[in-house]
Amino acid sequence: MFGFIILVGIGAWTLSRHPAAAAAGVPGAISEKMDKLWIIAQDALHDKKYLRAEKALLTILRVDERNATAYNRLGILYAKQQAYKDAVECFEIAQSLEPSASSLHNVGLIHYETGDYDKAALAFEQAIEMDDSIPARYIAYAKVQEKRGKQKQAVEALEKAAKIDRSPQVLHFLAEAYDKLGEVDLAKQLREQSTIMRAPTPEQIAQAQASRAAHAAHNVQTSHNTIRSRVVR
Template sequence: MAEDLMVEGKKLMNLGEYDRARDLFNTLISREPGNAEAYNKLGIIYARQQDFEEAKKYFLKALELKPDFSSAASNLGNIFFEAGDLDEAEEYYKKAAVMDPDNPVPYNNLAVIYKKQKKIDKYVSFYKKSISLESRRQSDYYDSADMKESNKPGIGKYWWVLGIIIGVIMYFLLSRR
């Protein structure tokens, strides 16, 4: 039952039906007060509606309930980033990366901060890390899909294209200093 509420709430959230999704997540919390994911989802809804103070409360509650909740830490970093507090955003993105070192999102978010701060070496390092982790995640997806080799998409032959694109982007970004 709780899982059904979560699935339906996520679906409504993705459709932009925030009031209905909020109702479902609040119902879920009334049934399971320790459900950190429901608090995190409520925080996302408030953030999407530009109510950053309310969003912050829900992300903090999610982290209180589940101190190693990488997604909530990263989302809290996003709140600070939106507020222009790059130091606090960086702190939460770093926490998120420690909590889930295989998640590319916090590394990408750190790269964005370092780019804004014109710390190009750090930017490149964290951006490469995020690309590497995302690539590994995609590879793991195809490996775990239990697909026959002949049915797998031919992504291997496109790696050189991806390399060229990344090279051009890096050249463009570094030459704009």
């Protein structure tokens, strides 16, 4: 489930936003109740108590029907339950209230999961246009282009991802894309780079050896102290 690995990550980011901000301009007593509802929704989502989370979020939306954050969280909740139609609707409402690359990205992921690759591509293109600094957007867009049979566009998207984040994982995706395009030599070079990047540095090896030596010395000292204690007794 490629898409929802990223969706969960974005969901976690969304949940980290301070809930009290949504209650701005709301009278004190209601604002306090809203804060409690946000906490209930967040805890319930974390504990996978989806019905409880849904009730809390819907109650928030009855008070503040233009709360984009609540719609985003509700969309994440529905996506986790594979209620994709409801999830898309929530993300689209959130997008209309408060335009956001994350909402568009989530819409794209859901269209990807349901096999509507043209709509997924459009959503990712719009998300990238709003925020082109996230490598995951290009990776997701590349996966969609592969499904559409557009391997060259997939490679171009992954090359842009690699410019932002030249991590072993991104290089692995790009190497696979080069293979599919017939660029075997380029794929081989990237895999070699990825292997080198994954290998521990001399400093890391030295630190690991020092740590093991210190741990062994501690165990020896502890053993000696135990023996001495028994002798004294």
